[in-house]
Amino acid sequence: MAHLVAHPPDADRGDDTPHALVVRLQRADVSAMTLVYRQHHVAVRAFAQRLVGDIEAAEDLVQDVFIALPTAIARFRGDCALRTFLVSIAVNQAKNHVRAAARRRAALARLGREPEPASPDPQRDLERRQLADRLMLALDELPLEQRVAVVLGEIEERTSAEIATIVGAPEGTVRTRIFHAKRKLRDIMQAEKGGER
Amino acid sequence: MNDDHLHDDLDLADAFRSVRETYDGTNAESNLTLQRALFRTRTRERKRRVARWVVLPAAAVLMASTAWAGVTGRLAPAVQSVLETFHSERTAPPPPVSAPSVATRPPSAAETATSVTPEVPESVEPIVAEAPPAEAPSPPPAPAPEPTPSQPVTAARPPAIAHGSSPVVPSHTSESAREPTVPSPSASAPDPHAALFAEAHRLHFAERDPARALAAWDRYLAVDPNGRFAPEARYNRALALVRLGRHAEARSELAAFAAGTYGSYRRDDAKALLAALGSDASAP
Numbered sequence: 398m399a400h401l402v403a404h405p406p407d408a409d410r411g412d413d414t415p416h417a418l419v420v421r422l423q424r425a426d427v428s429a430m431t432l433v434y435r436q437h438h439v440a441v442r443a444f445a446q447r448l449v450g451d452i453e454a455a456e457d458l459v460q461d462v463f464i465a466l467p468t469a470i471a472r473f474r475g476d477c478a479l480r481t482f483l484v485s486i487a488v489n490q491a492k493n494h495v496r497a498a499a500r501r502r503a504a505l506a507r508l509g510r511e512p513e514p515a516s517p518d519p520q521r522d523l524e525r526r527q528l529a530d531r532l533m534l535a536l537d538e539l540p541l542e543q544r545v546a547v548v549l550g551e552i553e554e555r556t557s558a559e560i561a562t563i564v565g566a567p568e569g570t571v572r573t574r575i576f577h578a579k580r581k582l583r584d585i586m587q588a589e590k591g592g593e594r
Numbered sequence: 595m596n597d598d599h600l601h602d603d604l605d606l607a608d609a610f611r612s613v614r615e616t617y618d619g620t621n622a623e624s625n626l627t628l629q630r631a632l633f634r635t636r637t638r639e640r641k642r643r644v645a646r647w648v649v650l651p652a653a654a655v656l657m658a659s660t661a662w663a664g665v666t667g668r669l670a671p672a673v674q675s676v677l678e679t680f681h682s683e684r685t686a687p688p689p690p691v692s693a694p695s696v697a698t699r700p701p702s703a704a705e706t707a708t709s710v711t712p713e714v715p716e717s718v719e720p721i722v723a724e725a726p727p728a729e730a731p732s733p734p735p736a737p738a739p740e741p742t743p744s745q746p747v748t749a750a751r752p753p754a755i756a757h758g759s760s761p762v763v764p765s766h767t768s769e770s771a772r773e774p775t776v777p778s779p780s781a782s783a784p785d786p787h788a789a790l791f792a793e794a795h796r797l798h799f800a801e802r803d804p805a806r807a808l809a810a811w812d813r814y815l816a817v818d819p820n821g822r823f824a825p826e827a828r829y830n831r832a833l834a835l836v837r838l839g840r841h842a843e844a845r846s847e848l849a850a851f852a853a854g855t856y857g858s859y860r861r862d863d864a865k866a867l868l869a870a871l872g873s874d875a876s877a878p
Contacts, residue, residue: 464635
């Protein structure tokens with residue numbers, strides 16, 4: 398539950414987005430951008446990493462989010478937390494990054510290379526990473542909408558209402574996407590397990 | 595079967611948890627990402643500012659001036675002059691290296707003094723705008739036959755000149771060597787008084803009737819004293835006066851050109867004509 402400590406969903410609703418900050422962001426004010434980055438970069442990066450499944454591609458996505466912020470902030474009406482708005486920018490910018498990361502992951506899987514674990518508990522870290530990698534390979538099989546929905550709902554444990562705000566779709570649609578995504582993931586991972594046996 | 599499904603759900607939940615724990619949003623290079631984002635944003639903002647304060651105003655000024663020129667009828671002559679400039683640059687043959695052109699040779703004192711066949715310049719090319727004539731481009735001059743002292747006076751020449759009573763008039767400036775051409779107002783912006791100009795031009799250069807041409811020039815200048823072709827009309831009117839022997843009036847018209855009232859347009863020709871008229875002591 399480390400992610401909840403770092404950026405609990407309820408804390409999003411407590412974000413203060415004064416009009417002055419929005420105006421400064423629209424002008425690409427450096428201090429305003431730095432302030433917003435310092436406050437929200439961990440949450441945005443966590444979502445990017447979980448969605449893309451690749452550290453470098455996630456970093457590029459975070460960069461794109463904050464580059465797009467001065468332009469995108471014009472759409473911000475204050476009806477959601479600024480952090481939620483930043484995640485919605487990440488969703489809009491994610492397509493190419495997800496595709497690039499999936500290609501890279503497929504190439505690594507073909508070559509059989511595994512990233513080196515760097516942890517005090519190498520065995521546990523390796524198992525956890527392997528499981529995460531399996532899930533990422535399975536996520537690569539999903540359409541982007543379902544992938545976003547399952548990352549936000551099942552990995553980030555956000556509510557359907559919040560996901561609906563981020564992706565701009567009705568809550569029912571979000572729940573349907575999550576349902577179909579989980580079913581596909583289950584099938585994919587089961588097939589993998591059957592193949593291993 | 596239900597146990598398998600439950601087991602799969604637990605596996606999936608474990609997988610979600612492992613992703614959540616593996617990717618916690620930390621990165622040692624987060625400051626570098628911020629620096630890159632700020633740099634890219636600053637670069638983009640700088641470009642946007644340049645576009646907003648330099649490119650857009652320049653485009654607006656260009657559009658406004660073009661619209662103004664279009665409304666005031668100065669666009670077509672300007673475009674025409676630009677096209678003519680480019681066309682002349684592309685199609686102009688290399689200048690001959692031998693035998694300097696007579697058309698561009700300055701008048702020599704001997705030629706002026708002998709004054710065998712004085713000739714009033716035949717053609718005046720209409721300028722295309724009211725702007726200083728020095729800026730108005732003109733097509734390259736056509737080669738002119740070299741006047742010789744023994745050349746007889748042609749029948750088409752006006753009587754006043756043909757009978758040798760007119761003063762010495764240089765005939766070897768480049769512009770005076772051109773063939774007479776009727777201005778074609780349709781080639782540039784439409785001029786409501788172009789018909790009057792064309793009629794005067796016809797009487798002057800085609801029919802070579804200085805008296806009727808003078809009246810026609812006066813008609814044109816009466817209705818359009820500041821028109822696009824007014825300077826040419828005034829100069830042609832002065833030529834008609836010379837041909838009619840009304841040298842005092844011709845001098846007063848030519849003096850304006852010689853004084854640079856119309857810029858460099860016909861200034862040298864007018865000076866030469868005035869000098870020739872001045873040498874004629876018997877002029878009225």
